[in-house]
Amino acid sequence: MARIVMKFGGTSVADLDRIRNVAARVKREVDAGNEVAVVVSAMAGVTNTLVKYCQDLSPLHDAREYDAVVATGEQVTSGLTAIALQSIGVDARSWQGWQIPLSTDGAHGKARIEGIAGDELIRRMQGGQVPVVAGFQGVGPDNRVTTLGRGGSDTSAVALAAALKADRCDIYTDVDGVYTTDPRIVARARKLAKIAYEEMLELASVGAKVLQTRSVELAMKERVRVQVLSSFEGGNLLGSDLPGTLVVDEDEIVEKELVAGIAYSRDEAKVTVRRVPDRPGIAAAIFGPLSAAAINVDMIVQNVSADGTTDLTFTVGKTDLPRAEQTLAQHKSEIGYEMLLTEKEVAKISVVGVGMRSHAGVASTMFRTLADRGINIEVISTSEIKVSVLVGAEYTELAVRALHTAYGLDAA
Amino acid sequence: MARIVMKFGGTSVADLDRIRNVAARVKREVDAGNEVAVVVSAMAGVTNTLVKYCQDLSPLHDAREYDAVVATGEQVTSGLTAIALQSIGVDARSWQGWQIPLSTDGAHGKARIEGIAGDELIRRMQGGQVPVVAGFQGVGPDNRVTTLGRGGSDTSAVALAAALKADRCDIYTDVDGVYTTDPRIVARARKLAKIAYEEMLELASVGAKVLQTRSVELAMKERVRVQVLSSFEGGNLLGSDLPGTLVVDEDEIVEKELVAGIAYSRDEAKVTVRRVPDRPGIAAAIFGPLSAAAINVDMIVQNVSADGTTDLTFTVGKTDLPRAEQTLAQHKSEIGYEMLLTEKEVAKISVVGVGMRSHAGVASTMFRTLADRGINIEVISTSEIKVSVLVGAEYTELAVRALHTAYGLDAA
Structure with a gap:
């Protein structure tokens, strides 16, 4: 017997038939003697419709009203899923965030969870009832509905699993696990049985869209065992019990691979600030205004100085690029640069693995592999368990495939 | 300066353009110096879709989950209307029932309002903010969402007007007021400037679908001045300030008409229980089981007894007819009747007016008028301010037109 939180995304509850399938999947866990809580997203497409309503009425709408509107999507599915469960004999009830x-805190539209009162839910689970919790939403300090930002239902599920002291948090999604890389690019990509929190976090933050980054951070902090698995296995909705990928503590992974996976992202753009005076405080002069404008800067490289000036290159999210250019133009006199160059046709390729901590040579293998294919590296950034490079976007597939082979990740 | 509750039904908020028009209409009242609270229904069609989801998943669904699902329709429009108001410079915020x-009480799906905490809303209205309240919904004793039954937003609005001590409750609907009868049947029907609560109540309960019966009961009890007016006047959405019909205390109506209006309903069916023993307790034997099955019986007539048996005729809602037949068949031995006859092709025609209290002859005028047209009266029932007759459904228009003329209601 285990206590399990099961989370179903929008495609898993996209229509009544799928909701019935979700109920059947939940019943299987209940019948196996487990205590189960369910977290549901809105039916696929519903959130987008509601968001569009708000935007069409007013581009600068009140985030508190936006939250009241969009949180209804999850309220609907929580009620419908409870009805579907009851109709097959499973005791269930829906729960809204409030x-x-x-x-949560009061940051409407992207609120952070501050606490979950789990005792009543635990009591009911022990009595055989399945709580069906509306994902994505909570209640703020002023008793108004808040939402956690897109993909926030993953975070709801992990936080709930922590509050309920669950043995596992199963995230049902439209992929059947975490792969060594995107199977659409590398046919021989392998599904990982286990992956460490740190690795998953790096993969999530560099473009693998399996789990919301914040949900992984939270799972790591609270030590929640997360399983990513498919709602649509073997052509049947939730038909099999094939295991997905477990996201767990590094210590649980006995056979650590040097590299767990290769990720890529085409969501960033490169900005080069040409010929800025090479003096102390110049980085602050550039990145201070960007930070004040809430523009996240990712990779940064500063060239060697020549004749008292230098070039600074960094990446920002593609959607932030126009604002970044505008912000830097407004501060041109303080910064004192000569010109701005921007480039959108770039891709960030990342190699991730906790094994890097104890093995040298991962980065040099990456650089050599790319050099052998004639791929120029524009920017490099590294963390303890990740090496990322920026390359021309047209090299994305070539780079990912070459690295997948170079690190021995190809399936037999 | 007045304090006004403005209620907008589903067709008035059916899409974003109409919501913008609602906001403009509200702004006009605010700009005129009034304190305004708004009550909104769900966008037209949304509630039906949500109800269908619940029914499709399980015909016998949990009413608590049904309420959680269907109450979202009003939540969406309350948020969107608040955004629309803000976008034209009106301070506004949405309020959910909870x-x-x-x-409300705990009768999910048809809950009754038990109290509204109005102080905070009044404080905000006095500060210039417009509360936009989600109609139709409340919160039950167990902190779960409840709904008030179809058309319940009218009741929300009237109850809110009472709690806020509003000077008026304006109900915007798809008709521009209360008419002496259905203008689709009688071209010369007149819009009434004022109508008494009691008259409106009788009209609502006999088929005039302008206001939900419970909202009128509540308005009468709490002495809330209700105005029925159109969202779509002069071809323009909310374009004019043409007055609608005021529903007020009888004392406010100076020139009382003998008859305020003629209503009709084709929603009832006639049941005749033939040859039941004419003994004490026979009515209880028939109507007890029907009441236990929650079947409302309306008109009742008992024939003169002959050879120790009698016939009982009554009407029930057409949708209840199959259950009524089934219930009576199950109790045939206790009741001891010979046969059941049912007839669905009937119409109830009602003449309503507080003037009847002081003037005799209203009923006899009705009977003579119908007799002159060769219309047979099958059942008669009367109240202090109403006379209703059951006739063949094919005579509906003829009867309504003849009575409208007979009581001098035709427009000049």
Whole structure:
């Protein structure tokens, strides 16, 4: 017997038939003697429709009203899923964020969870009832509905699993696990049985869209065992019990691979600030205004100085590029640069693995592999368990495939 | 300066353009110096879709989950209307039933309002903010969402007007007021400037679908001045300030008409229980089981007894007819009747007016008028301010037109 939180995304509850399938999947866990809580997203497409309503009425709409509107998507599926469960003999009831309560801060539209009152839910689970919790939403300090930002239902599920002291948090999604890389690019990509929190976090933050980054951070902090698995296995909805990928503590992974996976992202753009005076405080002069404008800067490289000036190159999210250019132009006199160059046709390729900590040579293998293919590296950034490079976007597939082979990740 | 509750039904908020028009209409009242609270229904069609989801998943679904699902329709429009108001410079915020709180009993799906905490809303209205309240919904004793039954937003609005001590409750609907009869049947029907609560109540309960019966009962009890007016006047959405019909205390109506209006309903069916023993307790034997099955019986007539048996005729809602037949068949031995006859092709025609209290002859005028047209009266029932007759459904228009003329209601 285990206590399990099962989370179903929008495609898993896209229509009534799929909701019935979700109920059947939940019933299987209940019948196996487990205590189960369910977290559901909105039916696929519903959130987008509601968001569009708000945007069409007013591009600068009140985030508190936006939250009241869009949180209804999850309210609907929580009620419908409870009805579907009851109709097959499973005791169930829906819970909205404010009813639990699932308390958040007041940052409407991207609120952070501050606490979940789990005792009543645990009591009911022990009595055989399945709580069906509306994902993505909570209640703020002023008793108004908040939402956690897109993909926030993953975070709801992990936070709930922590509050309920669950043995596992199963995230049902439209992929059947975490792969060594995107199988659409590398046919021989392998599904990982286990991956460490740190690796998953790096993969999530560099473009693998399996789990929301914040949900992985939270799982790592709270030591929640997360399983990523498919709602649509073997052509049947939730038909099999094939295991997905477990996201766990590094210590649980006995056979550590040097590299767990290769990720790529085409969501960034490169900015080069040409010929800025090479003096102390110049980085602050550039990145201070960007930070004040809430523009996240990712990779940064500063060239060697020549004749008292230098070039600074960095990446920002592609959607932030126009604002970044505008912000830097406004501060041109303080910064004192000669010109701005921008480039959108770039891709960030990342190699991730906790094994790097104890093995040298991962980065040099990457650089050599790319050099052998004639791929120029424009920017490099590294962390303890990750090496990322920026290359021309047209080399994305070539680079990912070459690295997948070079690190021995190809399936037999 | 007045304090006004403005209620907008589903067709008035059916899409974003109409919501913008609602906001403009509200702004006009605010600009005129009034304190305004708004009550909104779900966008037209949304509630039906949500109800269908619940029914498709399980015909016998949990009413608590049904309420959680269908109450979202009003939540969406309350948020969107608040955004639309803000976008034209009107301070506004949405309120869900649980946030106010608007407390109800626990009769999910048809809950009754038990109290509304109005002080905070009044304080905000005095500060210039417009509360936009989600109609139709409240919160039950167990902190779960409740709904008030179809058309319940009218009741929300009237109850809110009472709690806020509003000077007026304006109900915007798809007709521009209360008419002496259905203008689709009688071209010369007249819009009434004022109508008494009692008359409106009788009209609502006999088929005039302008206001939900419970909202009129509540308005009468709480002495809330209700104005029925159109969202779509002069071809323009909310374009004019043409007055609608005021529903007020009888004393406010100076020139009382003998008859305020003629209503009709084709929603009832006639049941005749033939040859039941004419003994004490026979009515209880028939109507007890029907009441236990929650079947409302309306008109009742008992024939003169002959050879120790009698016939009982009554009407029930057409949708209840199959259950009524089944219930009576199950109790045939206790009741001891010979046969059941049912007839669905009937219409109830009602003449309503507080003037009847002081003037005799209203009923006899009705009977003579119908007799002159060769219309047979099958059942008669009367109240202090109403006379209703059951006739063959094919005579509906003829009867309504003849009575409209007979009571001098035709427009000049």
